[in-house]
Amino acid sequence: MQTKLKETQLSIIKEVLRQYLQKKKFRNTPERYTILEEIYAMDRHFNVDDLYIIMMEKKYHVSKATIYNTIEIFLDAGLIRKHQFGEKTQITSSYEKSYFDKQHDHVIVYKKGSEKEISEIIEFCDPRIQGIKEAIEKAFGLDIESHSLYFYGTKRDA
């Protein structure tokens, strides 16, 4: 039934994409649906290269240019979220599927000695962030549309 659920979810997000494309008067290209499926079949964060390699391995011919282009669309459609993990290193952007998730934030856990290697990424969700958001909106007369919060740390010694 896990499979069943996945199938149902898949048809939902495809429908979301379909409606988005329609509204924006973009075309229903097969590439866009294939990439969407692959993203939603994955269970972790990914970057463009990860995705490209996966597509290659599965013999779907999709160029990186198309992946970049498509990701832009998915971001706008709210189907994925973008991250810049690893403040210390990393230029590469990461992404994750977002449609069935609730908004959450991340803790980047570094390996003890090496300040550069990420050992783990933990997700969490703290309601207090909402309170901060509302305070900011009121204080500065803004509409806050999104936020990103990262904590950086290490595993505490036992």
Added chain:
Amino acid sequence: MQTKLKETQLSIIKEVLRQYLQKKKFRNTPERYTILEEIYAMDRHFNVDDLYIIMMEKKYHVSKATIYNTIEIFLDAGLIRKHQFGEKTQITSSYEKSYFDKQHDHVIVYKKGSEKEISEIIEFCDPRIQGIKEAIEKAFGLDIESHSLYFYGTKRDA
């Protein structure tokens, strides 16, 4: 007296750098002090290119490689902080001096129509973030060393 204050601050941070270099057994090169002065003479966020251009204009010969190298040192010394503003765009890292500031977070305000252009960056400081931090540390058994929080939004209509 603004000038006086600035001079005093300058001698303090130079001393901080001196001690840091000494502790790490790095060399006291003039470039490192020159770059530090320029950074602390600035009053806003900057990126490597900004800094490079400023150095050029003032006829200090410093290569970009050295700037990158030096910035790494200053980060580790706690003399500057690194940012990745503009989740939607921007690859370039920004930095800001940090020694006399208290830790603060940022709101990235985008221009109304164009989702890509930043119109303003607001700094704020909300103590609730501390509470979240402590909750995370307790919940996951971590030592959190730093965080970054960005809100993204637009000016509210009058």
Added chain:
DNA sequence: CTACGTGCAAAAGATTTGCATTCGA
């Protein structure tokens, strides 16, 4: 049929690296 979207390769932009030279300790 007519753009829009794709693939490919080249370009662009940020950062890193290699190497010869300089210079602080």
Added chain:
DNA sequence: TCGAATGCAAATCTTTTGCACGTAG
């Protein structure tokens, strides 16, 4: 003196762009 830092240029890596072709509408 001698190894660490610098400057310069080349290399690398991610993302963007230009152009010819294919295809959705």
